[in-house]
Amino acid sequence: MSFLQNIGFAAALAPKLIGYRLSKAGLMKPPMPIILVYSITSACQSLCKSCNIGLVYQKNPLVIKNDLKIDEIEKIFKSVGHVFYFNISGGEPFLRADIPQIVELACKHLKPKVIHVPTNALAPELIEKKTREIMEIIKTYGNKTVFTIKPSYDGIGKDHDIIRGVDGNFVKLMDTLERLKKLRGEYKNLEVGLGTVISKLNMHKIKEIADYAKKQDVDTYISEIAEKREEMFNLKDDVTPSAEEYEKTIGLFKEEIRKDMKGKSFLSKFIQAFRLTYYDIAVRIIKEQRQVIQCYGGSGSVHLNAQGNLWPCATLAYSKVMGNVRDFNYDFKKLYYSDKAEEVRSHVFAKRCACPLAGVSYVNIPLSLRALASLAKNMLIN
Numbered sequence: 001m002s003f004l005q006n007i008g009f010a011a012a013l014a015p016k017l018i019g020y021r022l023s024k025a026g027l028m029k030p031p032m033p034i035i036l037v038y039s040i041t042s043a044c045q046s047l048c049k050s051c052n053i054g055l056v057y058q059k060n061p062l063v064i065k066n067d068l069k070i071d072e073i074e075k076i077f078k079s080v081g082h083v084f085y086f087n088i089s090g091g092e093p094f095l096r097a098d099i100p101q102i103v104e105l106a107c108k109h110l111k112p113k114v115i116h117v118p119t120n121a122l123a124p125e126l127i128e129k130k131t132r133e134i135m136e137i138i139k140t141y142g143n144k145t146v147f148t149i150k151p152s153y154d155g156i157g158k159d160h161d162i163i164r165g166v167d168g169n170f171v172k173l174m175d176t177l178e179r180l181k182k183l184r185g186e187y188k189n190l191e192v193g194l195g196t197v198i199s200k201l202n203m204h205k206i207k208e209i210a211d212y213a214k215k216q217d218v219d220t221y222i223s224e225i226a227e228k229r230e231e232m233f234n235l236k237d238d239v240t241p242s243a244e245e246y247e248k249t250i251g252l253f254k255e256e257i258r259k260d261m262k263g264k265s266f267l268s269k270f271i272q273a274f275r276l277t278y279y280d281i282a283v284r285i286i287k288e289q290r291q292v293i294q295c296y297g298g299s300g301s302v303h304l305n306a307q308g309n310l311w312p313c314a315t316l317a318y319s320k321v322m323g324n325v326r327d328f329n330y331d332f333k334k335l336y337y338s339d340k341a342e343e344v345r346s347h348v349f350a351k352r353c354a355c356p357l358a359g360v361s362y363v364n365i366p367l368s369l370r371a372l373a374s375l376a377k378n379m380l381i382n
Contacts, residue, residue: 013084017366020300024349029337035301036080036110037087037314037359039231040102042067042306044091046120047165050199050226052233053091054165067306068325070098070105075330076304077109086112087359089314091306093117094126100133107141114146118195121151121176122169128179135187148191148220151176155202156212163201177216184219191219199226199239203249210252222275223253224358225282230317231305243287250279273378277371281364282356291351293368298322298345300363302336310335312344315355320344 016031023030042063044054057063068076086106093099099117106112115138119127131149138145151173154163160170180192194213198206206223213221225246226239241249254276261272284292298312302322305311310322310332322341328334335341347353365371 020296020363021367023299024294030299030345032081032333032336033300033302034084035087035359035363036083037089037301037303039089039091039303039305040093040099041091041096043095044120045095045122045166046092049163049165049201050197050232050234050237050239052237056233057091068308070101072308072326072330073102074105074109076325076332077105079330079332080110082111084113085362086110086115088115088117092120092122094119094123094130099130100137103134104137107138107145112145114148116148116150118150118152119176120164120169121173122166124172124175124179127176128183131180131183131190135183135190138189143189146189146191148193149180150193150195150220153194153196153209153213155205155209159202159205163199177218181217193218193220193222196223197226198223198241198246198249200241201239203241203245206249207252210256214256223250225286225356227315227355227357229315230319231314243283246286247283250283254279269379273375274365276378277365277375278358278361280374281361281371285354285356289354291354293364293371295348295351295353295360296363296367297348297360298341300367301360310341312348313355313357313360315357316353320347
């Protein structure tokens with residue numbers, strides 16, 4: 001995307017961002033969300049140490065029978081309207097055979113500027129095939145959407161396999177990455193990244209992990225802390241680093257980002273400064289166990305799960321369901337403006353919860369003067 005395009009997007013989003021602030025003050029209903037996360041399947045082959053979605057699925061594979069069907073998805077997307085960022089999640093998204101058709105419905109009805117999908121990289125040939133199909137679909141819609149794909153990468157070699165719970169996962173990860181990078185040469189709006197979940201299992205090797213990632217010629221390399229989330233059925237698992245451990249570990253990422261910012265364009269610096277700001281906020285949230293800036297989960301950003309439940313975020317998930325689209329005849333707006341949805345938003349606005357979830361931060365940071373000041377500082381000193 002060009003600098004002018006990004007300025008245009010920012011200008012188009014401004015009224016909605018203002019609307020979220022006004023809705024928190026009780027002066028108006030919230031505008032429709034600009035970020036939609038949709039877990040398209042309950043299926044997953046991984047047995048990750050920091051997530052139990054795969055374990056739940058393998059114990060009950062018939063759970064996918066209740067996942068939303070393609071005709072239901074189209075009805076929902078029609079009622080959502082335009083979003084800026086469409087995050088496809090799972091389970092493992094590429095286990096859903098009709099993922100290209102879901103992307104097509106998104107291009108047709110949601111018209112997102114960015115579509116993002118993570119993958120466990122366990123099916124290299126399938127991922128390559130489906131990604132090519134997706135890029136051809138996006139091409140028919142004028143290449144107006146950037147498609148970003150982020151294979152999960154939590155360690156090198158056997159370390160990765162142990163954390164992800166599948167022997168041979170690292171070899172398949174490298175195979176997937178090479179296939180995707182070749183595709184990137186054919187499609188200018190395909191971006192390939194890597195993502196690391198920082199947990200107690202790999203934090204002591206994070207520099208080695210990050211150094212290896214830098215050698216892989218990817219467009220982005222990001223990290224998130226292993227969280228206890230309702231979505232992941234891992235509330236009893238001891239995988240989250242302490243605040244002190246995380247601060248020390250994430251410091252390595254921040255140091256590399258600052259080095260990388262030197263001599264970059266304004267837009268590149270802005271994106272990197274945004275990430276630095278997020279890391280600073282995440283550390284404070286973990287330390288202080290509170291919302292250090294206002295969260296807009298449930299308004300600016302929402303999460304639709306595979307069975308049609310609408311959540312404010314993946315952290316609250318089943319504990320704070322806003323409603324199910326099937327109960328509202330697939331009318332997303334009716335659900336979004338329902339009394340139950342308003343009750344959940346009030347819970348978030350009252351700061352009764354706190355987490356460092358990255359996706360929601362993309363809305364929270366632009367709506368916080370303190371965070372914007374930090375972002376500006378991060379740009380100026382690097």
